[in-house]
Amino acid sequence: MTGKFENKVVVVTGGTSGIGLATAARFAAQGASVFITGRRQKELDAAVESMKGRVVGVRADMSKLADIDRLYDAVQQKHAHIxxxxxxxxxxxxxPLGAITEEHYEDTFGRNVKGVIFTVQKAIPLLRDGASVILTGSTAGSTGTAAFSVYSASKAAVRNLARSWTLDLKERGIRVNVISPGPVKTPGLVELAGPEQAQQQALLDYMAANVPIGRVADPDEVAKVVLFLGSDDSSFVAGAEFFVDGGLAQV
Incomplete structure (x- = not known):
């Protein structure tokens, strides 16, 4: 059976765990040729091994321009477009405010804003006319969170990048949208609570209690919405923000 993304070329950055891994696996299962990135080779190899289909792992820190170039060089070795x-x-x-350091700011904005800007900009020559670009935002970009202001500000910036880039790329019909998850059970989320499993579970329980539908999300629930935005089913959706948050930022 032919998948919806058969003969499509898909790039997923941060694809070794959580939402990225779940999304890459779904694209691959639907027939796409998928390229994923990760900063650690062991985790990258494990992610590729865990997926069925045509998946290539490229070790890259997407806050570093040379690594972004290496990613697209790897794509061009096999394909002419994305x-x-x-x-x-x-x-x-x-x-919290009062403890923010320059290093904290540089790391957060380097990964969430600089990395996104140049990941997309350097892809432009490879993006097919009518391609779909999806950025990862967060409910934190729309709501206040104690001790999380720098991260929240970076995700608010991502939201506006999608609006502006939709206009920049309109002549080529390239759609840019944002996926903004609420709390999702990913390594990146639970590690905010520290290494202790009990603390991590306490964080998940606290977040679940604040979500209107009463639980945190599974990464695959977010992945399904990303695939919608990447497909022709969303052909008239551009510059939009899709909240996958169980109602957290909505009610």
């Missing part, structure tokens, strides 16, 4: 780009790599840590 159909879907999911700029998902990013992250952050918690520090």
């Amino acid at each position: 159909d879907v780009l999911f700029a998902n790599a990013g992250g952050g840590s918690m520090l």
Whole structure:
């Protein structure tokens, strides 16, 4: 059976765990040729091994321009274009106002803003006319969170990048949209609570109690929405923000 993304070329940055991994696996299962990135070779190899289909892993820190170039060099060795780009790599840590450091700012904005800007900009020559670009935002970009202001500001910036780039790329019919998850059970989220499993579970329980539908999301629930935005099913959706948050930022 032919998949919806058969003969499509998809790039997923930050594809070794969580939302990125779940999304890459779904694209691959639907027939796409998928390129994923990760900063650690062991995790990258494990992610590729875990997926069925045509998946290539490229070790890259997407906040570094040379690594972004290496990613697209790897794509061009096999393909002449990209159909879907999911700029998902990013992250952050918690520090309250008064404790914010330059290093904290540089790391967060480097990963979430600089990395996204140049991941997309350097892809432009490879993006097929009519391609889909999806950026990873967050409910934190629309709501206030104690000790998370730098991360929240970086995700608010991502939201506006999608609006502006939709206009920049309109002549080529390239759609740019944002996926903004609420709490999702990923390594990046639980590690905010520290290494202790009990603390991590306490964080998940606290977040679940604040979500209107009463639980945190599974990464695959977000992945399904990313695939919608990457497909022709969303052909008239551009510059939009899709909240996958169980109602957290909505009610």
